[in-house]
Amino acid sequence: MRSTTLPDDLRAAVEILWDYNQLDHEARPVDxxxxxxxxxxxxxxxxxxxxxxxxxxxxxxxxxxxxxxxxxxxxxxxxxxxxxxxxxxxxxxxxxxxxxxxxxxxxxxxxxxxxxxxxxxxxxxxxxxxxxxxxxxxxxxxxxxxxxxxxxxxxSLPLPLNEYIAGIGDVDRVINMLVGDTQRIWVYPEKGWAISQDVPYDVQHAYRQLVEAGYTSRLLAA
CATH class of the missing domain: 3.40.50.620 (HUPs)
Structure with a gap:
Protein backbone atom coordinates (compact mmCIF):
# COMPACT_ATOMS: atom_id res chain seq x y z
CA MET A 1 0.00 0.00 0.00
CA ARG A 2 1.59 3.29 -1.10
CA SER A 3 1.61 6.17 1.34
CA THR A 4 -0.20 9.45 0.65
CA THR A 5 1.19 11.25 3.71
CA LEU A 6 3.96 13.83 3.40
CA PRO A 7 6.88 13.26 5.79
CA ASP A 8 6.75 15.98 8.43
CA ASP A 9 10.44 16.82 8.11
CA LEU A 10 10.14 17.35 4.35
CA ARG A 11 6.76 19.07 4.15
CA ALA A 12 8.18 22.60 4.00
CA ALA A 13 10.59 21.71 1.20
CA VAL A 14 7.89 19.99 -0.85
CA GLU A 15 5.54 22.95 -0.41
CA ILE A 16 8.23 25.37 -1.60
CA LEU A 17 8.74 23.42 -4.83
CA TRP A 18 4.99 22.92 -5.25
CA ASP A 19 4.38 26.68 -5.05
CA TYR A 20 7.36 27.58 -7.24
CA ASN A 21 6.32 25.35 -10.11
CA GLN A 22 2.86 26.90 -10.35
CA LEU A 23 2.51 30.26 -12.07
CA ASP A 24 -0.94 31.38 -10.89
CA HIS A 25 -1.92 32.77 -14.28
CA GLU A 26 -5.40 34.23 -14.61
CA ALA A 27 -7.84 31.95 -16.44
CA ARG A 28 -8.94 34.40 -19.14
CA PRO A 29 -10.05 33.75 -22.71
CA VAL A 30 -7.45 32.50 -25.19
CA ASP A 31 -7.55 31.05 -28.69
CA SER A 156 -4.00 23.18 -13.63
CA LEU A 157 -6.78 21.62 -11.62
CA PRO A 158 -6.87 23.83 -8.52
CA LEU A 159 -6.12 21.39 -5.73
CA PRO A 160 -4.21 21.80 -2.46
CA LEU A 161 -1.03 19.73 -2.25
CA ASN A 162 -2.43 17.15 0.18
CA GLU A 163 -5.53 16.65 -1.94
CA TYR A 164 -3.46 16.28 -5.10
CA ILE A 165 -1.25 13.64 -3.48
CA ALA A 166 -4.32 11.77 -2.26
CA GLY A 167 -5.73 11.77 -5.79
CA ILE A 168 -2.51 10.38 -7.27
CA GLY A 169 -2.28 7.86 -4.44
CA ASP A 170 1.50 7.88 -4.01
CA VAL A 171 3.37 10.63 -2.17
CA ASP A 172 6.80 9.38 -3.27
CA ARG A 173 5.78 9.54 -6.91
CA VAL A 174 4.57 13.11 -6.56
CA ILE A 175 7.74 14.25 -4.75
CA ASN A 176 10.00 12.55 -7.28
CA MET A 177 8.14 14.18 -10.18
CA LEU A 178 8.22 17.55 -8.43
CA VAL A 179 11.98 17.33 -7.85
CA GLY A 180 12.57 16.26 -11.45
CA ASP A 181 10.51 19.11 -12.88
CA THR A 182 12.38 21.60 -10.71
CA GLN A 183 15.76 20.37 -11.96
CA ARG A 184 14.57 20.84 -15.53
CA ILE A 185 14.00 24.57 -14.92
CA TRP A 186 17.76 25.19 -15.16
CA VAL A 187 18.87 22.16 -17.18
CA TYR A 188 16.59 22.73 -20.18
CA PRO A 189 17.77 26.31 -20.88
CA GLU A 190 21.36 25.06 -20.82
CA LYS A 191 20.41 22.62 -23.57
CA GLY A 192 18.55 25.28 -25.57
CA TRP A 193 15.16 23.67 -24.95
CA ALA A 194 13.52 26.39 -22.84
CA ILE A 195 13.83 30.01 -21.76
CA SER A 196 15.77 30.79 -18.59
CA GLN A 197 13.92 31.53 -15.34
CA ASP A 198 14.98 32.74 -11.93
CA VAL A 199 15.41 30.05 -9.28
CA PRO A 200 15.30 31.67 -5.82
CA TYR A 201 17.60 30.48 -3.05
CA ASP A 202 14.80 28.88 -1.02
CA VAL A 203 13.84 26.79 -4.05
CA GLN A 204 17.43 25.67 -4.57
CA HIS A 205 17.73 24.76 -0.89
CA ALA A 206 14.45 22.81 -0.87
CA TYR A 207 15.50 20.97 -4.03
CA ARG A 208 18.83 19.92 -2.48
CA GLN A 209 17.10 18.79 0.69
CA LEU A 210 14.78 16.49 -1.23
CA VAL A 211 17.58 15.13 -3.40
CA GLU A 212 19.59 14.34 -0.28
CA ALA A 213 16.50 12.59 1.12
CA GLY A 214 16.60 10.21 -1.87
CA TYR A 215 14.00 11.65 -4.23
CA THR A 216 16.12 11.22 -7.34
CA SER A 217 14.25 8.83 -9.65
CA ARG A 218 13.19 11.59 -12.05
CA LEU A 219 16.49 13.47 -12.16
CA LEU A 220 18.32 13.87 -15.44
CA ALA A 221 21.84 12.50 -15.61
CA ALA A 222 24.58 15.09 -15.16
Whole structure:
Protein backbone atom coordinates (compact mmCIF):
# COMPACT_ATOMS: atom_id res chain seq x y z
CA MET A 1 0.00 0.00 0.00
CA ARG A 2 1.59 3.29 -1.10
CA SER A 3 1.61 6.17 1.34
CA THR A 4 -0.20 9.45 0.65
CA THR A 5 1.19 11.25 3.71
CA LEU A 6 3.96 13.83 3.40
CA PRO A 7 6.88 13.26 5.79
CA ASP A 8 6.75 15.98 8.43
CA ASP A 9 10.44 16.82 8.11
CA LEU A 10 10.14 17.35 4.35
CA ARG A 11 6.76 19.07 4.15
CA ALA A 12 8.18 22.60 4.00
CA ALA A 13 10.59 21.71 1.20
CA VAL A 14 7.89 19.99 -0.85
CA GLU A 15 5.54 22.95 -0.41
CA ILE A 16 8.23 25.37 -1.60
CA LEU A 17 8.74 23.42 -4.83
CA TRP A 18 4.99 22.92 -5.25
CA ASP A 19 4.38 26.68 -5.05
CA TYR A 20 7.36 27.58 -7.24
CA ASN A 21 6.32 25.35 -10.11
CA GLN A 22 2.86 26.90 -10.35
CA LEU A 23 2.51 30.26 -12.07
CA ASP A 24 -0.94 31.38 -10.89
CA HIS A 25 -1.92 32.77 -14.28
CA GLU A 26 -5.40 34.23 -14.61
CA ALA A 27 -7.84 31.95 -16.44
CA ARG A 28 -8.94 34.40 -19.14
CA PRO A 29 -10.05 33.75 -22.71
CA VAL A 30 -7.45 32.50 -25.19
CA ASP A 31 -7.55 31.05 -28.69
CA UNK A 32 -6.59 27.46 -27.81
CA UNK A 33 -6.38 25.09 -24.86
CA UNK A 34 -3.60 22.48 -24.99
CA UNK A 35 -4.01 19.53 -22.63
CA UNK A 36 -0.56 18.05 -22.03
CA UNK A 37 -0.57 14.27 -21.72
CA UNK A 38 0.54 12.61 -18.49
CA UNK A 39 -0.56 10.00 -15.93
CA UNK A 40 -2.97 12.55 -14.42
CA UNK A 41 -6.53 12.47 -15.77
CA UNK A 42 -7.17 15.68 -13.84
CA UNK A 43 -5.53 17.48 -16.78
CA UNK A 44 -8.38 16.37 -19.03
CA UNK A 45 -10.95 17.21 -16.36
CA UNK A 46 -9.64 20.75 -15.99
CA UNK A 47 -9.33 21.25 -19.74
CA UNK A 48 -12.95 20.23 -20.22
CA UNK A 49 -14.09 22.47 -17.38
CA UNK A 50 -12.25 25.48 -18.83
CA UNK A 51 -13.78 24.81 -22.25
CA UNK A 52 -17.24 24.65 -20.70
CA UNK A 53 -16.54 28.00 -19.00
CA UNK A 54 -15.82 29.57 -22.40
CA UNK A 55 -12.09 30.07 -21.82
CA UNK A 56 -11.18 28.70 -25.25
CA UNK A 57 -13.13 27.45 -28.29
CA UNK A 58 -10.77 24.65 -29.32
CA UNK A 59 -8.73 21.97 -27.56
CA UNK A 60 -5.69 19.97 -28.58
CA UNK A 61 -4.97 16.94 -26.42
CA UNK A 62 -1.38 15.85 -27.00
CA UNK A 63 0.47 12.78 -25.79
CA UNK A 64 1.41 9.21 -26.67
CA UNK A 65 2.63 7.12 -23.75
CA UNK A 66 5.45 7.04 -21.23
CA UNK A 67 6.40 4.08 -19.04
CA UNK A 68 4.33 5.66 -16.26
CA UNK A 69 1.15 5.91 -18.39
CA UNK A 70 0.99 2.90 -20.68
CA UNK A 71 -0.95 0.72 -18.25
CA UNK A 72 -3.42 3.42 -17.28
CA UNK A 73 -3.92 4.80 -20.80
CA UNK A 74 -3.21 1.88 -23.15
CA UNK A 75 -4.59 3.70 -26.21
CA UNK A 76 -2.46 6.75 -25.51
CA UNK A 77 -2.77 9.73 -23.20
CA UNK A 78 -4.38 12.11 -25.70
CA UNK A 79 -6.94 9.52 -26.79
CA UNK A 80 -8.06 8.85 -23.23
CA UNK A 81 -8.10 12.57 -22.45
CA UNK A 82 -10.42 13.15 -25.41
CA UNK A 83 -12.80 10.44 -24.24
CA UNK A 84 -12.87 11.91 -20.76
CA UNK A 85 -13.60 15.39 -22.13
CA UNK A 86 -16.44 14.02 -24.24
CA UNK A 87 -17.92 12.48 -21.10
CA UNK A 88 -17.77 15.94 -19.50
CA UNK A 89 -19.79 17.53 -22.29
CA UNK A 90 -17.14 18.86 -24.68
CA UNK A 91 -18.31 18.39 -28.30
CA UNK A 92 -16.14 16.22 -30.50
CA UNK A 93 -15.91 19.05 -33.02
CA UNK A 94 -13.99 21.14 -30.48
CA UNK A 95 -11.23 18.55 -29.94
CA UNK A 96 -8.13 17.69 -31.93
CA UNK A 97 -5.92 14.76 -30.89
CA UNK A 98 -2.15 14.69 -31.29
CA UNK A 99 -1.18 11.09 -30.40
CA UNK A 100 2.60 10.94 -30.95
CA UNK A 101 4.31 13.31 -28.50
CA UNK A 102 6.48 11.69 -25.83
CA UNK A 103 7.82 14.82 -24.14
CA UNK A 104 6.79 18.43 -23.61
CA UNK A 105 8.87 19.73 -26.49
CA UNK A 106 7.07 17.30 -28.78
CA UNK A 107 3.75 18.39 -27.28
CA UNK A 108 4.40 21.94 -28.46
CA UNK A 109 6.00 21.13 -31.82
CA UNK A 110 3.48 18.48 -32.82
CA UNK A 111 0.56 20.65 -31.74
CA UNK A 112 1.79 23.41 -34.05
CA UNK A 113 2.13 20.92 -36.92
CA UNK A 114 -1.37 19.58 -36.29
CA UNK A 115 -2.85 23.08 -36.30
CA UNK A 116 -1.01 23.89 -39.52
CA UNK A 117 -2.34 20.73 -41.15
CA UNK A 118 -5.89 21.81 -40.24
CA UNK A 119 -5.30 25.37 -41.49
CA UNK A 120 -5.74 26.79 -37.98
CA UNK A 121 -2.23 27.87 -36.99
CA UNK A 122 -2.40 31.45 -38.30
CA UNK A 123 -5.46 32.11 -36.13
CA UNK A 124 -3.77 31.12 -32.87
CA UNK A 125 -2.32 34.10 -31.00
CA UNK A 126 -2.76 32.92 -27.41
CA UNK A 127 -2.73 29.47 -25.81
CA UNK A 128 -3.40 28.00 -22.39
CA UNK A 129 -1.29 24.99 -21.43
CA UNK A 130 -3.18 22.69 -19.07
CA UNK A 131 -0.90 20.37 -17.13
CA UNK A 132 -0.16 18.77 -13.79
CA UNK A 133 0.28 21.53 -11.18
CA UNK A 134 4.05 21.07 -10.89
CA UNK A 135 4.53 21.02 -14.67
CA UNK A 136 3.38 24.59 -15.27
CA UNK A 137 6.69 26.44 -15.05
CA UNK A 138 8.58 23.93 -17.20
CA UNK A 139 5.83 23.83 -19.83
CA UNK A 140 5.68 27.60 -19.96
CA UNK A 141 9.42 27.88 -20.51
CA UNK A 142 9.45 25.27 -23.26
CA UNK A 143 6.48 26.82 -25.06
CA UNK A 144 8.00 30.31 -24.91
CA UNK A 145 11.14 28.91 -26.54
CA UNK A 146 9.47 26.79 -29.21
CA UNK A 147 6.39 28.91 -29.98
CA UNK A 148 7.50 32.48 -29.27
CA UNK A 149 4.81 34.07 -31.45
CA UNK A 150 1.98 33.27 -29.04
CA UNK A 151 1.01 34.50 -25.60
CA UNK A 152 1.27 31.60 -23.15
CA UNK A 153 -0.82 31.03 -20.03
CA UNK A 154 -0.76 27.96 -17.80
CA UNK A 155 -3.43 26.32 -15.69
CA SER A 156 -4.00 23.18 -13.63
CA LEU A 157 -6.78 21.62 -11.62
CA PRO A 158 -6.87 23.83 -8.52
CA LEU A 159 -6.12 21.39 -5.73
CA PRO A 160 -4.21 21.80 -2.46
CA LEU A 161 -1.03 19.73 -2.25
CA ASN A 162 -2.43 17.15 0.18
CA GLU A 163 -5.53 16.65 -1.94
CA TYR A 164 -3.46 16.28 -5.10
CA ILE A 165 -1.25 13.64 -3.48
CA ALA A 166 -4.32 11.77 -2.26
CA GLY A 167 -5.73 11.77 -5.79
CA ILE A 168 -2.51 10.38 -7.27
CA GLY A 169 -2.28 7.86 -4.44
CA ASP A 170 1.50 7.88 -4.01
CA VAL A 171 3.37 10.63 -2.17
CA ASP A 172 6.80 9.38 -3.27
CA ARG A 173 5.78 9.54 -6.91
CA VAL A 174 4.57 13.11 -6.56
CA ILE A 175 7.74 14.25 -4.75
CA ASN A 176 10.00 12.55 -7.28
CA MET A 177 8.14 14.18 -10.18
CA LEU A 178 8.22 17.55 -8.43
CA VAL A 179 11.98 17.33 -7.85
CA GLY A 180 12.57 16.26 -11.45
CA ASP A 181 10.51 19.11 -12.88
CA THR A 182 12.38 21.60 -10.71
CA GLN A 183 15.76 20.37 -11.96
CA ARG A 184 14.57 20.84 -15.53
CA ILE A 185 14.00 24.57 -14.92
CA TRP A 186 17.76 25.19 -15.16
CA VAL A 187 18.87 22.16 -17.18
CA TYR A 188 16.59 22.73 -20.18
CA PRO A 189 17.77 26.31 -20.88
CA GLU A 190 21.36 25.06 -20.82
CA LYS A 191 20.41 22.62 -23.57
CA GLY A 192 18.55 25.28 -25.57
CA TRP A 193 15.16 23.67 -24.95
CA ALA A 194 13.52 26.39 -22.84
CA ILE A 195 13.83 30.01 -21.76
CA SER A 196 15.77 30.79 -18.59
CA GLN A 197 13.92 31.53 -15.34
CA ASP A 198 14.98 32.74 -11.93
CA VAL A 199 15.41 30.05 -9.28
CA PRO A 200 15.30 31.67 -5.82
CA TYR A 201 17.60 30.48 -3.05
CA ASP A 202 14.80 28.88 -1.02
CA VAL A 203 13.84 26.79 -4.05
CA GLN A 204 17.43 25.67 -4.57
CA HIS A 205 17.73 24.76 -0.89
CA ALA A 206 14.45 22.81 -0.87
CA TYR A 207 15.50 20.97 -4.03
CA ARG A 208 18.83 19.92 -2.48
CA GLN A 209 17.10 18.79 0.69
CA LEU A 210 14.78 16.49 -1.23
CA VAL A 211 17.58 15.13 -3.40
CA GLU A 212 19.59 14.34 -0.28
CA ALA A 213 16.50 12.59 1.12
CA GLY A 214 16.60 10.21 -1.87
CA TYR A 215 14.00 11.65 -4.23
CA THR A 216 16.12 11.22 -7.34
CA SER A 217 14.25 8.83 -9.65
CA ARG A 218 13.19 11.59 -12.05
CA LEU A 219 16.49 13.47 -12.16
CA LEU A 220 18.32 13.87 -15.44
CA ALA A 221 21.84 12.50 -15.61
CA ALA A 222 24.58 15.09 -15.16
Missing amino acids: LGVGLGSHDLGVATHTADLYNQGIFPKIVFTGANAPTTVERFPRGEAVHYREHALDRGVPDSAILVEPKATNTGDNIDFTRTLLKDYGLLDGIHSVMLISRPYQQRRSYAICRKRWPEVEVLCS
